[in-house]
Amino acid sequence: MEKYLSQLNDAQLAPTIQKDGPMIIIAGAGSGKTRVLTYRIAYLMDQGVDSFNILALTFTNKAAKEMKGRIADIVGDSEAKNLWMGTFHSVFAKILRFEGHHLGFPSNFTIYDTQDSQKLMGSIIKEMGLDKDIYKTKQIYSRISSYKNSLITVKAYFKNPELMEADAMARRPKMGEIYKEYVDRCFKAGAMDFDDLLLRTNELLTRFPNVLAQYQNRFRYILVDEYQDTNHSQYLIVRALADRFQNICVVGDDAQSIYAFRGANINNILNFQKDYDGVKMYRLEQNYRSTKMIVGAANSVIEHNKTKLDKIVWTANDVGEKVKVHRSLTDGDEGRYVASTIWETKMNKQLHNSDFAVLYRTNAQSRAIEDALRKRDIPYRIYGGLSFYQRKEIKDVTAYLRLILNPSDEEALKRVINYPARGIGQTTIDRLVVAANGYGKTIFEVIQNIDNLDLKINNGTKNKLKDFVTLIESYQVMNQTANAFDLAEHVTKTSGLIRELNKDGTPEGVTRMDNVQELLNGIKDFVEGQIELADAGDSLAEFLEDVALATDLDADKGDPDHVALMTIHLAKGLEFGHVFIVGMEEDLFPSAMSMNTRSELEEERRLFYVALTRAEKQAYLTYTLSRYRWGKLIDAEPSRFIEEIDDEYVDIVTPLKEQRFNPMLDESIFGDIEPNRVRFAKPKVAKMPKKTTKSKPENFKISAPKKMKPVAKAESASESYDEKLVVGAKVNHQRFGRGEVIKIEGKGADAKAEIKFQKGETKKLLLRFAKLQVL
Ligand code: ATP
Numbered sequence: 001m002e003k004y005l006s007q008l009n010d011a012q013l014a015p016t017i018q019k020d021g022p023m024i025i026i027a028g029a030g031s032g033k034t035r036v037l038t039y040r041i042a043y044l045m046d047q048g049v050d051s052f053n054i055l056a057l058t059f060t061n062k063a064a065k066e067m068k069g070r071i072a073d074i075v076g077d078s079e080a081k082n083l084w085m086g087t088f089h090s091v092f093a094k095i096l097r098f099e100g101h102h103l104g105f106p107s108n109f110t111i112y113d114t115q116d117s118q119k120l121m122g123s124i125i126k127e128m129g130l131d132k133d134i135y136k137t138k139q140i141y142s143r144i145s146s147y148k149n150s151l152i153t154v155k156a157y158f159k160n161p162e163l164m165e166a167d168a169m170a171r172r173p174k175m176g177e178i179y180k181e182y183v184d185r186c187f188k189a190g191a192m193d194f195d196d197l198l199l200r201t202n203e204l205l206t207r208f209p210n211v212l213a214q215y216q217n218r219f220r221y222i223l224v225d226e227y228q229d230t231n232h233s234q235y236l237i238v239r240a241l242a243d244r245f246q247n248i249c250v251v252g253d254d255a256q257s258i259y260a261f262r263g264a265n266i267n268n269i270l271n272f273q274k275d276y277d278g279v280k281m282y283r284l285e286q287n288y289r290s291t292k293m294i295v296g297a298a299n300s301v302i303e304h305n306k307t308k309l310d311k312i313v314w315t316a317n318d319v320g321e322k323v324k325v326h327r328s329l330t331d332g333d334e335g336r337y338v339a340s341t342i343w344e345t346k347m348n349k350q351l352h353n354s355d356f357a358v359l360y361r362t363n364a365q366s367r368a369i370e371d372a373l374r375k376r377d378i379p380y381r382i383y384g385g386l387s388f389y390q391r392k393e394i395k396d397v398t399a400y401l402r403l404i405l406n407p408s409d410e411e412a413l414k415r416v417i418n419y420p421a422r423g424i425g426q427t428t429i430d431r432l433v434v435a436a437n438g439y440g441k442t443i444f445e446v447i448q449n450i451d452n453l454d455l456k457i458n459n460g461t462k463n464k465l466k467d468f469v470t471l472i473e474s475y476q477v478m479n480q481t482a483n484a485f486d487l488a489e490h491v492t493k494t495s496g497l498i499r500e501l502n503k504d505g506t507p508e509g510v511t512r513m514d515n516v517q518e519l520l521n522g523i524k525d526f527v528e529g530q531i532e533l534a535d536a537g538d539s540l541a542e543f544l545e546d547v548a549l550a551t552d553l554d555a556d557k558g559d560p561d562h563v564a565l566m567t568i569h570l571a572k573g574l575e576f577g578h579v580f581i582v583g584m585e586e587d588l589f590p591s592a593m594s595m596n597t598r599s600e601l602e603e604e605r606r607l608f609y610v611a612l613t614r615a616e617k618q619a620y621l622t623y624t625l626s627r628y629r630w631g632k633l634i635d636a637e638p639s640r641f642i643e644e645i646d647d648e649y650v651d652i653v654t655p656l657k658e659q660r661f662n663p664m665l666d667e668s669i670f671g672d673i674e675p676n677r678v679r680f681a682k683p684k685v686a687k688m689p690k691k692t693t694k695s696k697p698e699n700f701k702i703s704a705p706k707k708m709k710p711v712a713k714a715e716s717a718s719e720s721y722d723e724k725l726v727v728g729a730k731v732n733h734q735r736f737g738r739g740e741v742i743k744i745e746g747k748g749a750d751a752k753a754e755i756k757f758q759k760g761e762t763k764k765l766l767l768r769f770a771k772l773q774v775l
C-alpha cells in the first residue's frame with residue numbers, strides 16, 4: 001500500500017480508495033473530510049487518472065492551494081500542476097474565458113466585484129428616477145443576487161407573478177425593471193458579476209450541449225468540499241458536469257451549513273442519494289483536531305438543533321481543558337482579556353501568535369480587539385472586510401487596466417474618465433450614459449464617434465473626451481507588446497495618477513502611494529511567476545482575474561506569525577490551537593436578525609458549532625455586560641449558547657473582581673472615567689464616554705512586530721540596502737519566505753541579489769521590486 005494511505009484510518013481509507021462512482025461523505029467537524037479529498041486526488045493520480053481529468057472545488061482558493069501543495073508533496077510538482085482546483089467562482093471564470101463567446105461575451109470580460117455591481121445599480125436607480133430610500137442599493141443587490149443564485153433570470157422573473165407581487169408588496173414594483181436594466185448594462189459592458197459566473201456557466205452548459213459534453217469528458221472525476229454550503233446554481237453545475245461519468249465525490253457536514261442566508265441549500269446534501277444511482281455513503285466519526293472537552297462541548301451544543309442528521313463525533317485526543325467562559329464589563333475589557341490571555345499563554349506555553357485566533361459574529365467587533373492587541377504589541381491580521389484590491393487607489397489603477405482590456409467596461413470608464421481631473425464633469429458623463437443607452441453603444445464607442453453624433457456637449461469638452469480615448473488607445477497599443485508590469489507602471493505615471501497621489505502629502509496620501517507601489521510589486525511578482533512557469537499568457541487579463549476573485553483569505557501578506565481575526569463565517573474549514581469566540585451575547589450571537597424562526601436560530605447555532613470546532617487545544621468564550629452597538633451603549637446578556645453547553649465541559653473563569661486595572665494599558669481607552677468605577681461597578685449608560693467614530697476595520701492591517709526592522713521601501717532601496725543587504729544577510733520575502741543572500745550584483749536601480757530561500761529555491765531578484773525585509 002502506498003505510504004501516504006497509512007496516514008488514514010480505516011473509515012477514511014474506504015472512500016479514499018473507492019476510485020469510481022458517486023459517493024458522499026457526511027461527517028462532523030475535524031474528522032478528516034478535507035484530508036480524504038486531498039488523499040483521494042493523490043490516489044486517483046496514482047491509479048493512472050490523468051490530472052487533467054480531475055476537478056476539485058473548494059471553499060476558498062487558499063484551501064485549494066494548500067491541498068495542491070499537499071498533493072504535490074505526494075505525487076510530485078509537475079503532476080499536480082495540471083489539476084483544476086479552486087472555488088466555483090475561479091474555476092468557472094476560467095471556463096467562461098474560453099467559452100463565454102457562445103453567450104456573446106468577449107474573452108476578456110470584466111468581473112464586476114460587489115462594489116462595481118452596487119455602483120451600477122445605484123446609477124440605474126438614479127437614472128430611473130426612483131426613490132433611493134425605498135430602492136436601497138444593498139437590498140436590491142442582494143435580491144438580484146438571490147434571483148441569480150436560484151437561476152431566476154429576468155425572463156423567468158417576469159413570468160413569475162408571485163415574485164413580482166412580493167416585490168410590489170415590499171414597495172418595490174420596479175424591481176424587475178431594475179433587474180433587466182442591470183443585466184443589459186452588464187452585458188453591454190462585457191462584464192459579469194460574481195453571481196453571473198455561476199449563472200452564465202449554467203446557461204452555457206444548458207444551451208450548448210457540445211460544450212457540456214466537452215467538459216463532462218474532461219472532468220471525469222469531480223470532488224467538492226463543504227458541499228453543505230453549495231447553492232442551487234452550484235449544485236446544478238456539478239450535477240451537469242458529473243452526469244456522464246458519475247465519478248463524483250462530495251464531502252460535507254450538515255451541522256456546519258452556515259450560508260443559507262446567501263442561498264446555500266442543505267437539501268443538496270440530503271438529496272444527493274436521489275440524484276445519482278448507487279451512491280455510496282460514508283461516515284467518519286473520529287475527530288483528530290480537538291480535545292475531548294471541545295468535542296464534548298460542540299456535540300452538546302448541536303444537540304439542541306432539531307433539524308440534523310444523526311452523527312457521532314468522538315476523539316482519542318487528550319481530555320484537555322474545559323471551555324473557558326469569561327465575563328467583562330465592556331468590550332474594551334473584553335479586548336484586554338483576550339490580549340492578556342494570548343500574551344500569557346504564549347509565554348507560558350512557548351507558542352506562536354499564529355496559534356491563536358479571535359472569531360466574532362460581525363466585523364465591527366474587531367476594533368476593540370485590535371486596540372488591545374496593538375497595546376500589547378501582539379501582531380495580528382484582520383481577514384475579511386475591505387480587501388486590498390477594493391481600496392480606492394487600487395481600484396483606480398485597476399480600472400485603467402480593465403479599460404485597456406475591455407473598453408466597454410462602463411464602471412471602469414466612469415471611475416477614471418475624470419480621475420485625475422480632466423475637466424469632464426458629471427453632467428457630461430450623464431449625457432454620455434444617456435447617449436450610449438439611446439444608441440445601443442458603449443460609452444467608449446460614443447466618444448470615439450462623438451463628432452458624428454448630435455450631443456449637447458461643447459467642443460472644448462469634446463476634445464477632452466477625445467484625448468481620454470486616445471490615451472486609453474495608446475495603452476492598448478502598448479499592451480500588445482509590453483508585459484503587465486511595464487504597462488501598469490507606465491499607466492500610473494502617464495495617466496497622472498502618481499502625480500495626483502504625490503500632491504497629497506498627508507499620512508493617508510503616503511499610504512495610498514505605498515499601496516499603489518505594492519500593487520505594482522504584486523504585478524511584478526505575478527509576471528515573474530509566469531515567466532518561471534513558462535506560462536507567459538495574457539498576463540494582464542490573468543492578473544485582473546486573480547484580482548477580481550481574490551478574497552482576503554487568499555492573500556499571503558506580511559509576517560506569517562500573527563494572531564488571526566475573522567468572522568466565524570470565514571473561519572470555516574480552518575483550525576487554530578487556541579480560539580477566542582468573543583461577543584457571546586444575546587442579540588449579537590445569536591444575532592438579533594436571526595431569531596425570528598427556528599430555522600434561523602438553528603443556523604446561528606450551527607455557526608456556533610463551527611466556531612467551537614475550530615479549536616484544537618482550548619476554546620474561550622467571552623461576553624460583556626454592556627456594549628456599544630449602533631452608537632449606543634446597551635446592556636447585554638450572555639448568549640443562550642453558553643448555557644447550552646453541558647456543565648461538564650465549561651469552566652466559568654470570570655473573576656468576581658474584574659481584571660486588574662492597569663493604567664499603562666487602560667488610560668487612553670477610558671479617557672475621563674475613573675478607574676474604580678470601571679473596575680467594580682456596572683457603568684451607567686449616561687456616564688460612559690461616547691466613542692468617537694467607529695472606525696471600520698481596515699484590511700491587511702498588520703501591527704508591526706517589534707523584532708522586525710522596517711521594510712526597505714522600493715524607492716529608497718539602494719540607500720538602505722547598501723548598508724544591510726550584504727552577502728550572508730538573512731532576509732524575508734513576502735512570497736518566498738525567509739532566505740539568505742548569497743550574491744549581490746549591480747548597483748542602484750539595477751541591483752540584484754541572489755537569495756537562497758529556506759524552501760529550497762534560489763532566486764535572483766531585482767532589489768527595486770523585491771521589497772525584502774532584512775532580518
Ligand atoms: P472541517 O469539518 O472543519 O472542515 P474536516 O473534516 O475537513 O474538518 P480535516 O481538516 O481534514 O477535517 O482534518 C482535521 C485535522 O485532523 C487536520 O489537522 C488533519 O490533518 C487531521 N487528521 C485527519 N485525519 C487524520 C488521521 N487519520 N491521522 C492524523 N491526523 C488526521
Ligand code: MG
Nearest residue numbers: 033034035573
Ligand atoms: Mg474540511
